[in-house]
Amino acid sequence: MxxxxxxxxxxxxxxxxxxxxxxxxxxxxxxxxxxxxxxxxxxxxxxxxxxxxxxxxxxxxxxxxxxxxxxxxxxxxxxxxxxxxxxxxxxxxxxxxxxxxxxxxxxxxxxxxxxxxxxxxxxxxxxxxxxxxxxxxxxxxxxxxxxxxxxxxxxxxxxxxxxxxxxxxxxxxxxxxxxxxxxxxxxxxxxxxxxxxxxxxxxxxxxxxxxxxxxxxxxxxxxxxxxxxxxxxxxxxxxxxxxxxxxxxxxxxxGGLDTMVARNHAKAALLYDFLDQSRLFTNPVKTSDRSTMNVPFITGNTDLDNQVIQDAQEHGLVNLKGHRLVGGMRASLYNAMPLAGVQALVDYLDNFEAHHR
Amino acid sequence: MxxxxxxxxxxxxxxxxxxxxxxxxxxxxxxxxxxxxxxxxxxxxxxxxxxxxxxxxxxxxxxxxxxxxxxxxxxxxxxxxxxxxxxxxxxxxxxxxxxxxxxxxxxxxxxxxxxxxxxxxxxxxxxxxxxxxxxxxxxxxxxxxxxxxxxxxxxxxxxxxxxxxxxxxxxxxxxxxxxxxxxxxxxxxxxxxxxxxxxxxxxxxxxxxxxxxxxxxxxxxxxxxxxxxxxxxxxxxxxxxxxxxxxxxxxxxxGGLDTMVARNHAKAALLYDFLDQSRLFTNPVKTSDRSTMNVPFITGNTDLDNQVIQDAQEHGLVNLKGHRLVGGMRASLYNAMPLAGVQALVDYLDNFEAHHR
Known part of the structure; x- marks a missing residue:
């Protein structure tokens, strides 16, 4: 895995x-x-x-x-x-x-x-x-x-x-x-x-x-x-x-910084687009101010958040726990995170939503 | 080597x-x-x-x-x-x-x-x-x-x-x-x-x-x-x-610190004993105050010092150059330096002395 x-x-x-x-x-x-x-x-x-x-x-x-x-x-x-x-x-x-x-x-x-x-x-x-x-x-x-x-x-x-x-x-x-x-x-x-x-x-x-x-x-x-x-x-x-x-x-x-930035924007867009259409997960940040590096999101239910994090780990998607000050989930999409990783996360979240909404 | x-x-x-x-x-x-x-x-x-x-x-x-x-x-x-x-x-x-x-x-x-x-x-x-x-x-x-x-x-x-x-x-x-x-x-x-x-x-x-x-x-x-x-x-x-x-x-x-300290004292003694009997190399430090970790020594001739350092490198004895403030040579004998390394250094110095005194 x-x-x-x-x-x-x-x-x-x-x-x-x-x-x-x-x-x-x-x-x-x-x-x-x-x-x-x-x-x-x-x-x-x-x-x-x-x-x-x-x-x-x-x-x-x-x-x-x-x-x-x-x-x-x-x-x-x-x-x-x-x-x-x-x-x-x-x-x-x-x-x-x-x-x-x-x-x-x-x-x-x-x-x-x-x-x-x-x-x-x-x-x-x-x-x-x-x-x-x-x-x-x-x-x-x-x-x-x-x-x-x-x-x-x-x-x-x-x-x-x-x-x-x-x-x-x-x-x-x-x-x-x-x-x-x-x-x-x-x-x-x-x-x-x-x-x-x-x-x-x-x-x-x-x-x-x-x-x-x-x-x-x-x-x-x-x-x-x-x-x-x-x-x-x-x-x-x-x-x-x-x-x-x-x-x-x-x-x-x-390919240098331009290439990386373009990739980072594509990775972030993939996750934000999913979150914005989701009926379970939300990202609270004003659209124009969103980070391409760190994407916090929540279900609104702490127990469910914990289940998301726990189950994700079993799918090889690790360290999704949000910062202790804000709770929920956080996905960090730094340069070394491949698009495939973000796709795997979106697929997992989509599947989780289908089973838990 | x-x-x-x-x-x-x-x-x-x-x-x-x-x-x-x-x-x-x-x-x-x-x-x-x-x-x-x-x-x-x-x-x-x-x-x-x-x-x-x-x-x-x-x-x-x-x-x-x-x-x-x-x-x-x-x-x-x-x-x-x-x-x-x-x-x-x-x-x-x-x-x-x-x-x-x-x-x-x-x-x-x-x-x-x-x-x-x-x-x-x-x-x-x-x-x-x-x-x-x-x-x-x-x-x-x-x-x-x-x-x-x-x-x-x-x-x-x-x-x-x-x-x-x-x-x-x-x-x-x-x-x-x-x-x-x-x-x-x-x-x-x-x-x-x-x-x-x-x-x-x-x-x-x-x-x-x-x-x-x-x-x-x-x-x-x-x-x-x-x-x-x-x-x-x-x-x-x-x-x-x-x-x-x-x-x-x-x-x-x-075996813990006692073992290491005993080894360090043995390593240092090997090198100091050689230096003290040498007619080419000297360590300037008062005997009772000598470090078991860092042993500076000189020939008294800068060109010869440089030759010692250069030739040593070719024998796999590296980083013997003394600190820039004092020149000469320095052998550091920290915990991870084996006795065999110190013996190799002494053998090399002894041989160098035989050819250059």
Missing amino acids: SIYNFSAGPAVLPQPVIAQIQAELPSFQDSGMSILEISHRSNLFEQVLHDAEQDLRDLLTIPDNYHVLFFQGGGTLQFTAAPLNLARHHRIGLLDSGHWAQRAAAEAERVGTKVHVLASGAETNFKQLPILARPVDQNLDYVHLTTNNTIEGTMTTALPNTGRVPLAADMSSNFLGESYQVSDFGLIFAGAQKNLGPAGLTIVIVRDDLIGHVDNLPSMLDYQLFAAKNSMFNTPPVFAIYAAGLVLKWLKQQ | SIYNFSAGPAVLPQPVIAQIQAELPSFQDSGMSILEISHRSNLFEQVLHDAEQDLRDLLTIPDNYHVLFFQGGGTLQFTAAPLNLARHHRIGLLDSGHWAQRAAAEAERVGTKVHVLASGAETNFKQLPILARPVDQNLDYVHLTTNNTIEGTMTTALPNTGRVPLAADMSSNFLGESYQVSDFGLIFAGAQKNLGPAGLTIVIVRDDLIGHVDNLPSMLDYQLFAAKNSMFNTPPVFAIYAAGLVLKWLKQQ
């Missing part, structure tokens, strides 16, 4: 990448050493790091005035690092799209940043994205937004107009899964464990004029230092960078 | 561990998913995390009043986290044993901590350990020491008497490679990439009465929060914890 893993993250990775990691695990590049054992100062790893950065630059057409940095600590550490590095006047704006935007705001406040909520989806219980109603105060250091909301199932594609104030985007859950112009942002960061690789790696893409203005930051939170040291101030997460590098090469082989 | 990897870290791992990772990479515990793809909230991973903690507790006989926490960011992030969590009065003491102790001090100062150097090895160019000459000011929050100095090749086994002031130990490079009583410390931390596993994981062991006294810390630096959330406030480095867990099980199978 095929297993389709709908986990919101850590999540499914491309099968050829897993196979390559397995094949070369005992001896990386015929070195006689595992990738787990090689020095981060070795030529072997320097090539891995260089390729990962270059492939990412190619895939996202990252302009030369942006640094690509490799961090640890997930998006959450960047919730602290972003205001420490960029919020020189200790004032940022927030587009409150739900749980992760609020988590980012809480961390910013912990380091003394005043967070101005510019718009919130709270009135709709985050079933739609916040909408900027007024011009943005041009004295803010940046405006934080979460491009994809894994829990609420919403996604931003039309960016807000913030004037000269840079956008700082937590792109963790649709990085490389949806298309954006890097030049529209001052800062992008993303935990790897959705579309890019195993947990333990965070990508930071930051415009060079925005960094280097704050002295005496803790080294592991200092964008300028990481840029100067090529992300090697201390030992980087070698294996996670290597694995992410293989995923980046796989993305290029698939 | 056997490859023996003398890297100071990331470093050699036990071959059976590499083999097991490889074997179960495509489907962890028959789940149909790779360990790289499973949710950190899954039962599968919860068991991994639980076992890793329990095995570590067993191996080190960690008392119940100590938390075991799993962080990212290496020892360097702990250079920031330790003072933020434990230095409530912003005053710590330092035993200055060289590069890494100084790096820790610099990070502590960046977050507003006054660092008092209690003793330094600087006068001897760190060829011996700092010696406490006076009683320690009992108002310090803690005294930082580096138990093993990878660059200088020194190691502390006799701990200083600091009275009621807790010891905070950066044990990164001899964690699980030398024997200590956890109860002698208030805090122990260690990057995994020497004796424990791949890079990207840091272990923190902290006494429970020392934490929870500081509000509003950044979450990814908050010991109390990590303790409350069982190291799962956000997505932990799943693969690195899994791999470290396998190394811990391997350590238990080898």
Whole structure:
């Protein structure tokens, strides 16, 4: 039986990448050493790091005035690092799209940043994205937004107009899964464990004029230092960078970002179309704000939801349990989820509905 | 040809561990998913995390009043986290044993901590350990020491008497490679990439009465929060914890810490005995302060040093280049380095000496 893993993250990775990691695990590049054992100062790893950065630059057409940095600590550490590095006047704006935007705001406040909520989806219980109603105060250091909301199932594609104030985007859950112009942002960061690789790696893409203005930051939170040291101030997460590098090469082989985004839209459409015609299952999100990455849905009956999740597992459709904050089901359709997996899910749900409505 | 990897870290791992990772990479515990793809909230991973903690507790006989926490960011992030969590009065003491102790001090100062150097090895160019000459000011929050100095090749086994002031130990490079009583410390931390596993994981062991006294810390630096959330406030480095867990099980199978320490002492003695009788190679460190983990040595001639390193590589003895700050050679003899590797190194050096003296 095929297993389709709908986990919101850590999540499914491309099968050829897993196979390559397995094949070369005992001896990386015929070195006689595992990738787990090689020095981060070795030529072997320097090539891995260089390729990962270059492939990412190619895939996202990252302009030369942006640094690509490799961090640890997930998006959450960047919730602290972003205001420490960029919020020189200790004032940022927030587009409150739900749980992760609020988590980012809480961390910013912990380091003394005043967070101005510019718009919130709270009135709709985050079933739609916040909408900027007024011009943005041009004295803010940046405006934080979460491009994809894994829990609420919403996604931003039309960016807000913030004037000269840079956008700082937590792109963790649709990085490389949806298309954006890097030049529209001052800062992008993303935990790897959705579309890019195993947990333990965070990508930071930051415009060079925005960094280097704050002295005496803790080294592991200092964008300028990481840029100067090529992300090697201390030992980087070698294996996670290597694995992410293989995923980046796989993305290029698939045809790059446009191909992946088109596939992701087709996968999401297949599931949303089913949900919208279903008389048992519903997705609560406003149509235009729906995520192509994470699709929450419910029957309206908790017991029935649990049965859906349980039975799905027996059909090889795993990790469909919704986030504990919202319950129900959630299907995550990241890059490595094939269309066949979504089709199998729709077929299963259709069959379940026929027997339980 | 056997490859023996003398890297100071990331470093050699036990071959059976590499083999097991490889074997179960495509489907962890028959789940149909790779360990790289499973949710950190899954039962599968919860068991991994639980076992890793329990095995570590067993191996080190960690008392119940100590938390075991799993962080990212290496020892360097702990250079920031330790003072933020434990230095409530912003005053710590330092035993200055060289590069890494100084790096820790610099990070502590960046977050507003006054660092008092209690003793330094600087006068001897760190060829011996700092010696406490006076009683320690009992108002310090803690005294930082580096138990093993990878660059200088020194190691502390006799701990200083600091009275009621807790010891905070950066044990990164001899964690699980030398024997200590956890109860002698208030805090122990260690990057995994020497004796424990791949890079990207840091272990923190902290006494429970020392934490929870500081509000509003950044979450990814908050010991109390990590303790409350069982190291799962956000997505932990799943693969690195899994791999470290396998190394811990391997350590238990080898007979535990006493066995490993005895082996490490035998390995180190083999190399030091050779160096001490050699008329070409010398190790500069005071005999009583020598590390069993990292053995720096030189010929006194840089060109000859380079030849030693180059020729060694052709004999399968790799990563013998000394740290860029001190040059020469360095052989790291972590747990996973077999005695046969050290014997091969000694044989090679002996042969080299016969041809080049």
